[in-house]
Amino acid sequence: MASQDFVWMIGGPQGSGVDSAANIFARACCYGGLHVYGEREYHSNIKGLHSYFHMRISKREVRSRVDFVNLLCTFDAESVVRHVWDVAPKGGIICDEAILNTKIMNIPTLPPPFLAEFQKTAEKKEVEARTVSDLLKDAERTNVRIYAVPYMELLKDIAKQIDEERLSKLTRMINVLSLGISFGLLDFDKAMVKKAVSMVFAKKPRIIVMNMLALDKAYEYVEQEFGGDFGYKLETVQTDEKRILVSGFEAVALGKLLGGCRVQTYYPITPAADESVYLEANEIFDLVQGTSGEEKEGSIVVMQTEDEIAAINMASGAALAGARTATSTSGPGFSLMVEGLGWAGMNEVPVVINYYQRGAPSTGLPTRHGQDDLKFAIHASHGEFPRIVLASGDTEECFYDAIRAFNYAEKYQMPVIHLIDKAIANSTRSCKIFDTSRAKIDRGQLRFQWEKTDRYKRFEFTESGISPRIPLGTPNAVFWNTGNEHDEFGHTSEEPLNRTRMMEKRMRKLELVDREIPIEERVSFFGAPEASVTIVSWGSPKGAILDAMKRLSQEGWKVNFLQIRMVHPFPKEHVSEVLNRAGKRIDVEMNYSGQLASIIREQTGVVMDNYVLKYSGLPMSSDEVYNAIKLILQEKAPKRQVLPHGS
C-alpha cells in the first residue's frame, strides 16, 4: 500500500446522492491542493441498487484504484456488508445508527451469489454475522473504528432550524450529512467543503443553504461525539499548478469540440451517452477572438437518432457535406453500426467513432468495465478496407486522441475508431489543465473549391492512395459514392482490373498511415530501456500498471511498459523490436483471451510469456497488478493470472 495515499469510499442505493457527494468530496480535496482519482461503480438500474464511489486522495497525482479503503462512508446496510472487509486496519466506517440491527440475510438487494460468497468468507474469517452490528463489532476487533450516526435525529434538528416539516424532503441531505461526518473526522478545512457545495449546487441556492446547515451539524456532531478519535487527518497543501477535475467522457467531448467536431450523432447507451449529453448542453461555445473575423460563437449539432444504424450513417452523410462528424457508442451500438462502417470505408469517408467499451458480449455488463472489443473494432465489417483504431489510456489521452482522431480521419480519408472504456469514461481525476495550444487541425486533401477545367474524380488513382476530397455542394464539380465497387468517379464498376486497382488504392493508405504517423503517437514507453520484464498493454490498465511499476522499482525490480495507443494499423516493427530485446514479456489487459497478445503474435510472431487478465467487470487496481507482476518477477506465477479484486 502506498502509505501517503488515503482512500475514501462512499456507498448507498442508486438515486440517493452518492455521485453528488463524491463530486463534492473530490472538489473539496482538490481545492485543498490534493489530487484525486475517483472510480464510479453502479448497477444497470435507476433507483435502489447499490452504487459506490472509490476515491483515492494523494499529494501526488493518482491514476488508479487500490484494494483498500481507509474511511468507508455509507447510507445503508448493504454498503456496509459489501465493503466492510475492504477497510484497512486503523480505518473507519461511518454508518446510519438505524441499520445496526438489520439482518444481513434480509437485505433484499443482496443477490444470492453475493450472499453465498459472503457466508463462505465469514466462515473463513470465523465471524458469526447475523446483523450489521455483528459485522461491525468484528471489524472493531481488527482495529477499525465505527462511527454510527443517527442520521434521522440530525435531520430532525435541521428541519426544526429551517421550519421544514416534511422530513422526507430532507432525507436527500443524508449524503451531505455523511460527507460532513467524513470531513469532520478527517479534520479537513470546512471552508473548502463549503466552497465545493456552492459550486456543485450553484444553480440551486436553497439546496446550498440546507446543505451548509447539514455540514455545520455534521462537523459539530463529530466534535461532540468523536472528537479526535480518527487516526487519519487530511491536510491541505499549497499548489501553483492549474488543475482540473475531469471525467473521461468530458475529456473526449472537449477534445472533439477543439478538434472541430460540428455534428455528433448518437443513440443512448451506457457509458457513451454522457459525452453526447455534455456536448448538447454545450452546443454553443466560444471562438478564439481575432481569428474568425466577427464570429464569436461556434456550435455543434447533436442529433439523437432512432438507432445506431441511423447514427453512423447520418454521421457519414454529414461528413460528406464537409463537417467534422462523430458518433459515440458502446459495444451493442457498434455492432449495429458495422454495415455503415464498411460503407464509410468503401467510400473513404472521414467519420470518427468514439467507442466506449463495457463488459460484453451482448448487453453484457451494461454499467461495468471491460476491454473485450479490441479485435471487434479492428475487424468489424465484411471485406477489407483501411481504418485506424486508437486506444486511450487515461483521461488526458482521451482529450488529445479525440482531436487526433479527426486529423487522421480527414488526412487519410478513412473511418477512425477511438477506443475508450468504462473505467476511463466514468472515473474522475484531477490533472493538469489540458494544453489547448498543442492542438493542431489538419484537414488533409480537403478542398472547398474546384476548377472547372478538370473533371472531378472523387476516387482518383494517386500514388499515395489519397484523392482530393471536396464536400457535397462544391461548385464546378459533382461526384458519386456507392457501396459497390466503383470507378474513379464513384460509379459502380465490376471490371476486374478497376476492382484490383481500387482495392490497392484504398489499402495503400494504410501503408501510408504506417509510414507517416510518428511512433510517439502510436506507442508510449515507460521505464528503463533494459528491464527484467516488459509489460505490454492498451487502454485503461495504464494507470494501475504505472502505479504498480513505481512500487516495484522502489523495491529494486526492473520493469518497463510498452503501451500500444494505435492498435490498428499495428506498429509491428517497433513492437517487434522492443519485445525482441525484452526479458519476460507480460500481457496485461481486461479480457478473457488476451486479445492484444494475440494481435502481437499475429503481427510480430512474438509470443507473450505471461498473461495478467481480468474480466470481472471491475477495473484493475494497482495493488493487484503489483502483486501479479511481483509473482512473475519472483518466478512464482502461473502463465495466466486472472485478477479477482473488487465487489
Add this chain to the structure above:
Amino acid sequence: MALKMTDYRTKVFVDWCPGCGDYGILAALQMTLAELQLPHYKVAVFSGIGCHAKMPHFINAYGIHTLHGRTLPFAIGAKLANPELEVIAVGGDGDGLGIGVGHFVNTGRRNIDITYLIHDNGVYGLTKGQASPTLKLGLQTKSLPKPNINDGINPIALALTSGYTFIARGYAYDVRHLKEMIKKGMQHRGLALIVVLQPCPTYNDINTKEWYSGEDRMDPATGKAVSRLYKLEETGYDPVVRGPEEEMSKIVSAFERAREWGDRIPIGVFYQNETLPTYEDRISKRIPHYGQKPPAKQKICKDDGAPTANLAALLEELIVT
C-alpha cells in the same frame, strides 16, 4: 444559359429492364431539376439499395448510393450539416418500408426539409421479385412460390401518422403529373414524401401498366379503357392545412383517400401542412447562427491549423485550483 433536362443526364448506361417504371421516375426528376433551374452542384440525390437505387448514377448532380434501407439517415446527415443543399432521397418499397421503416417513421418526427421518393413496385426487384412490404395479402406475383402471407403497408397512411408534412402519390407513367408532384414536394417547406406507383414489368405481373390503366375495364360507350387511377385535384380535393384548426379534418380526409385501392386509386397531393416549424427552424431556435453558419460552413481552424474553438469557459467549470 438555361439548364435543360438533358443537362441532368450522365453517360452511365441505364440498365433497368425495358419498360421499367423507373425510367419515368428518372425523367420526371430530371424535368423537375430543369424546371427549377437548380445548378448541379446544389443538388444531392441519395438512394438506398435496389433497382431504384441506381438513379443517382444517372443524374448529373451529387449522387450518393448508400445502403439498403439507409437513404434517409445519410440524406438527413448531409442536410443537417449543410442546409443549403437541395437534398432528394430515393428509396425502394422494400428499402424504405421494410428494412428501413424505422427511419421512415422517425424521419416523420423531424420535418426536415428534404424530399423523399419511394418507388412502390410491390416487389424486391433487384433480388428477383420477392414480396415487398406494400404487396397486398394473398397476391402472388410472378416469382412468389406461394401467395403473399403478409398484408401490405399503406405508406400514405403511415406517413400521415408519422408526421410527414407533404404527402403525395404519383404514377411512373404519368411523367408530367409526377414531375408536378416532385416539384411541389421540393418546393414544400418541410419533409415531403412522394410515393410513386412503379410498375415492374419483370416481376410484378399483377400491378402492371395495363392494370393501372384499366385495360381490363373497357367503357362500352367510348370503347376506351377506364383507368384505375384518378387525380385528387380533379375532384376538388383540398389537401392544404391553413391553420391548426384544420389539421385534424385534413388528416382524416387524407386517411380516407389513402385507404382507396382497387378500382379507384387516387394520385396527387393527399396532405400538405406548411404551418409547422421545420427541423432547421427548431435547430435555429436553439442555435441562432445555424442558418448562416451550419456545421459544414464553420471555420474550424486558422490557416496555421490552430483550432478556432475556445475552451476557456468550459475548462473554467472544471478548474479546481
